[in-house]
Amino acid sequence: MTEADPLEVAAWLMAIGRLASEDLPEIAAEALVRGLDSPALRMLAGQARSDVRDSSDLFRAALDELAIKLPDADKAQWHLARRTAGEIVTGRISAARGANELWLAYHKVRDNGDLRIFVGLASTLDDRPEDVEQIEAAIVAAARELLDRPAPRRWIKLMAVPRRSPLTQTMAPDDIEVDPETLPLSDGLRSNLAQWQTYFETTLSGWPASGGFDSEHDAESFVAAGQRLVLQLQDELGAGYHVEYMPEPIRPPGVKLRARSNR
Structure with a gap:
């Protein structure tokens, strides 16, 4: 992962509302020392810390002059999450601290499925202190894997639910229903999904009073x-997606069997 210039990191922090205006003159001055230069950057560096009324406008102008893009908040959060992953891998911060920071980021990034592993690992650190070395090694490995992805994957879930699309997308704390027609899928796979969903609804119609496997x-x-459908979905959607499966239970007491099977 190429190390981002501190000015670019400051742009990410501005995008998520974590950049104090009074810090901008010093950030600009340090950028000039590193060799960056633009008219707005020089003006910003010359401002007094106590008088920064137009510092945000100057900072935005400097970014534009230097061709540094100010991302939206969600992209900025993702960039910062990958930066944290890089700090974990290089040892700049501890695995435990990095995992906890990524746990916080998980609640702020829209497409957050790729950060879910850090939530589990960070919580496991608290529950199993005797396994700290193995867990920290897993955190570093997960951070390396995260760095291999320049953008977050869309996490798609397959789950049979009556009167609803079997596909949802995990976005922040929610699962958003997804119409298969909006995804780049073959007609054959869309047909297989529809047949699978129809079979489920027919089988479970009237449950629990009637119906069931x-x-x-x-x-x-x-x-x-459903497992075969997941493999097909992953193959057709490609590396920009991660497809997971929430299957029906296949053993009592969870499995929805017809009433006569329980007599």
């Missing part, structure tokens, strides 16, 4: 069909 074998077959 005839046997555990039928439930297992339905789950296996």
Whole structure:
């Protein structure tokens, strides 16, 4: 991962509202020392820390003059998350501290599925202090994997739910329903998804008063069909997506068997 210039990092912090105006003159002065230069940057560096009424406008102008893009808040959060991952890998910050920072970022990034692993690892550190070395090694490995992705993947979930699309996208704390027609899928896969969903709705119609799988074998077959769909979805959507599966239970007491099977 190429190290971002501190001026670019400051732009990310501005995008998420974490950059204090009184710090901008010093940030500009340090950028001039590093060899960056522009009219607005020089004006900003000359401002007094106590008089920064137009510092934000000057900072934005300097970024424009230096061809540094000011991202939206979500992209800025992702850039900062990858920066934290880089600091974990290089040892600039501890694995534990980095995982906790990425846990916080998880709640702020829209497409946050790729940060989910750090939530689990950070919480495991608290629960299993005797395994700290192995967990910290897993954090570093996950950080390296995160650095391999210049952009977050869209996390798509397959789950059979009555009267709803079987696909949802994980976005921040929510799962947003996704119409298969809006995804780059083949007509054949869309048809298979529709048939799988229709079979589920037909089988479970009237549940719990009526309906249900005839046997555990039928439930297992339905789950296996969903697993095949997940593989097909991942293949067609490609590396920019991660497809996960929330299957029906295939063993009692969770499996929804017909009432006569329980007599």
